[in-house]
Amino acid sequence: MKITAFAGGVGGAKLAHGLAQHLSPEELTIIVNTGDDFEHLGLTICPDLDTVCYTLAGLANPETGWGRVNETWNTISNIEKLGGPNWFRLGDQDFATHLERTRRLKEGKKLSEITREFCNAWGIQHAILPMSDSAVRTIVDTDEGELPFQEYFVHRHCEPRVKGFRFDGVNSAEPVIGALEAIESSDAVIFCPSNPWVSIDPILSIPQMRQVLENKKIVAVSPIIGGKTVKGPAAKMYSELGIEPSAFAVAEHYRNVLTGFVLDTTDANLEMNVQNLTIKTLLTDTLMNNLTDRARLANDVLNFVRSN
Amino acid sequence: MKITAFAGGVGGAKLAHGLAQHLSPEELTIIVNTGDDFEHLGLTICPDLDTVCYTLAGLANPETGWGRVNETWNTISNIEKLGGPNWFRLGDQDFATHLERTRRLKEGKKLSEITREFCNAWGIQHAILPMSDSAVRTIVDTDEGELPFQEYFVHRHCEPRVKGFRFDGVNSAEPVIGALEAIESSDAVIFCPSNPWVSIDPILSIPQMRQVLENKKIVAVSPIIGGKTVKGPAAKMYSELGIEPSAFAVAEHYRNVLTGFVLDTTDANLEMNVQNLTIKTLLTDTLMNNLTDRARLANDVLNFVRSN
Numbered sequence: 001m002k003i004t005a006f007a008g009g010v011g012g013a014k015l016a017h018g019l020a021q022h023l024s025p026e027e028l029t030i031i032v033n034t035g036d037d038f039e040h041l042g043l044t045i046c047p048d049l050d051t052v053c054y055t056l057a058g059l060a061n062p063e064t065g066w067g068r069v070n071e072t073w074n075t076i077s078n079i080e081k082l083g084g085p086n087w088f089r090l091g092d093q094d095f096a097t098h099l100e101r102t103r104r105l106k107e108g109k110k111l112s113e114i115t116r117e118f119c120n121a122w123g124i125q126h127a128i129l130p131m132s133d134s135a136v137r138t139i140v141d142t143d144e145g146e147l148p149f150q151e152y153f154v155h156r157h158c159e160p161r162v163k164g165f166r167f168d169g170v171n172s173a174e175p176v177i178g179a180l181e182a183i184e185s186s187d188a189v190i191f192c193p194s195n196p197w198v199s200i201d202p203i204l205s206i207p208q209m210r211q212v213l214e215n216k217k218i219v220a221v222s223p224i225i226g227g228k229t230v231k232g233p234a235a236k237m238y239s240e241l242g243i244e245p246s247a248f249a250v251a252e253h254y255r256n257v258l259t260g261f262v263l264d265t266t267d268a269n270l271e272m273n274v275q276n277l278t279i280k281t282l283l284t285d286t287l288m289n290n291l292t293d294r295a296r297l298a299n300d301v302l303n304f305v306r307s308n
Numbered sequence: 309m310k311i312t313a314f315a316g317g318v319g320g321a322k323l324a325h326g327l328a329q330h331l332s333p334e335e336l337t338i339i340v341n342t343g344d345d346f347e348h349l350g351l352t353i354c355p356d357l358d359t360v361c362y363t364l365a366g367l368a369n370p371e372t373g374w375g376r377v378n379e380t381w382n383t384i385s386n387i388e389k390l391g392g393p394n395w396f397r398l399g400d401q402d403f404a405t406h407l408e409r410t411r412r413l414k415e416g417k418k419l420s421e422i423t424r425e426f427c428n429a430w431g432i433q434h435a436i437l438p439m440s441d442s443a444v445r446t447i448v449d450t451d452e453g454e455l456p457f458q459e460y461f462v463h464r465h466c467e468p469r470v471k472g473f474r475f476d477g478v479n480s481a482e483p484v485i486g487a488l489e490a491i492e493s494s495d496a497v498i499f500c501p502s503n504p505w506v507s508i509d510p511i512l513s514i515p516q517m518r519q520v521l522e523n524k525k526i527v528a529v530s531p532i533i534g535g536k537t538v539k540g541p542a543a544k545m546y547s548e549l550g551i552e553p554s555a556f557a558v559a560e561h562y563r564n565v566l567t568g569f570v571l572d573t574t575d576a577n578l579e580m581n582v583q584n585l586t587i588k589t590l591l592t593d594t595l596m597n598n599l600t601d602r603a604r605l606a607n608d609v610l611n612f613v614r615s616n
Binding site: 041042043071072074075076077078079081082083084085091092093095096097099100102103106117118121122 | 349350351379380382383384385386387389390391392393399400401403404405407408410411414425426429430
């Protein structure tokens with residue numbers, strides 16, 4: 001069975017990692033959101049891409065889910081002493097990724113090419129593709145005006161009230177080379193449990209992406225459990241946009257593309273509502289606290305895809 | 309007594325540090341070579357400037373003389389793992405300096421302004437000035453062709469045979485604001501024991517610099533002791549240029565500007581030769597192995613300046 005997974009940050013990376021335990025490199029392609037990439041300290045930083053790569057390489061910090069394990073913080077703390085910007089916490093090992101990526105981008109290499117080179121260096125077998133090689137930047141419209149995503153997310157701790165989103169550059173962005181082919185040849189596309197608004201929607205907003213998804217088997221795993229997000233601001237965003245945050249709200253969000261939906265057993269009461277959207281459902285334990293959980297959830301999702 | 313010191317890297321930084329023990333911030337200005345600055349990993353790196361600053365701040369690695377004390381190397385070792393350039397060893401704390409300097413340069417700030425801000429953050433009271441705010445780049449002409457200084461010095465370990473030097477951009481470079489005024493109001497200019505070819509000559513090559521030095525009391529401390537350099541390629545350069553490396557060769561190098569010269573007691577036999585160039589001499593122990601040595605040599609040099 002061939003699968004293409006769409007992923008954002010921590011939650012998405014965990015399921016992608018689980019899928020990689022069951023599927024060979026030929027069977028799995030992971031397409032990652034680059035909408036929250038940004039330029040900081042002169043470096044091009046790709047938080048979701050790095051989280052997915054670090055997670056698959058076994059280099060991720062198991063406590064935070066992002067950044068590197070056994071990390072040190074000597075560079076950022078010295079930037080801080082010099083009075084430089086310290087709101088985006090970058091570790092010393094992590095800095096290497098951004099420095100070297102930025103250097104290669106300036107040499108004229110494509111982000112996808114650099115990502116492939118990094119994956120080789122980190123011993124990652126599965127294909128991890130940035131959604132596009134052209135820059136797409138998520139802009140959050142808030143009650144304080146428009147904010148670049150990381151400004152909203154990290155610098156302002158998601159405090160401004162959300163009014164909407166736009167993905168700067170998405171209309172002229174092409175899917176990364178290999179993405180359309182991977183999706184076309186896949187038996188199903190899985191939306192990992194990532195933020196619908198700012199992790200999966202940017203990928204779906206790339207013009208050619210929607211077309212290739214038509215008539216595909218598409219299964220999403222809810223990032224919302226019991227009305228709350230495991231991590232990140234998805235639930236808060238739903239509330240501020242006037243929608244009650246729930247797994248059902250996620251299914252409804254994707255209703256035009258979805259064929260199947262995976263909810264946590266906690267949300268059994270919402271299953272029928274999702275089915276009423278003519279979306280098939282799987283009820284299972286979706287919380288991923290450890291490596292075993294990731295592999296188990298991935299297995300459940302793959303069985304659900306197979307049987308539907 | 310007011311002093312302006314010209315300094316390059318490790319040896320120069322040590323004497324500058326010694327001078328700072330005896331002279332107040334009003335009495336001492338340190339002008340530092342920027343000819344060996346370069347762009348690497350997208351960062352503007354100023355090795356001599358940083359060595360002088362780290363040394364005066366007490367942040368320098370006492371074993372190497374350059375870089376930071378208690379340094380870690382997690383960024384560069386991860387750049388190495390990614391297959392990036394690893395020939396220029398930058399520590400994690402040190403990276404902060406280059407990242408934050410590069411960020412401020414891109415904001416439009418001048419190198420001298422940034423250096424002042426960094427000195428404030430590091431608790432340095434004395435004025436440390438880059439020789440110019442415009443880029444001057446030392447190019448080494450070798451038997452393998454022209455090489456940018458760090459390419460010759462660090463990447464190629466000074467292996468190619470030297471044929472000459474040029475300082476790219478020096479003809480249009482102006483002395484940094486405050487340099488000419490500092491020199492004019494100084495009782496003497498001291499050339500610290502730095503490489504004459506690539507540390508002091510770039511400073512002297514700035515067009516307006518020579519003029520302001522005319523009729524000044526100028527004392528150089530020999531970086532060559534017993535025909536050898538304590539650190540760096542000065543002696544090797546003299547040899548390859550067909551000049552026997554010695555303290556005398558250094559005095560002769562500077563003969564058109566020098567009024568006084570400080571030689572190590574080891575080189576007592578050369579004292580008369582230097583005096584024959586109508587340059588006054590001081591014979592003293594010039595090796596600086598520890599903080600006490602720096603202060604003692606600085607005191608000897610200042611007494612020599614006072615009495616001549």
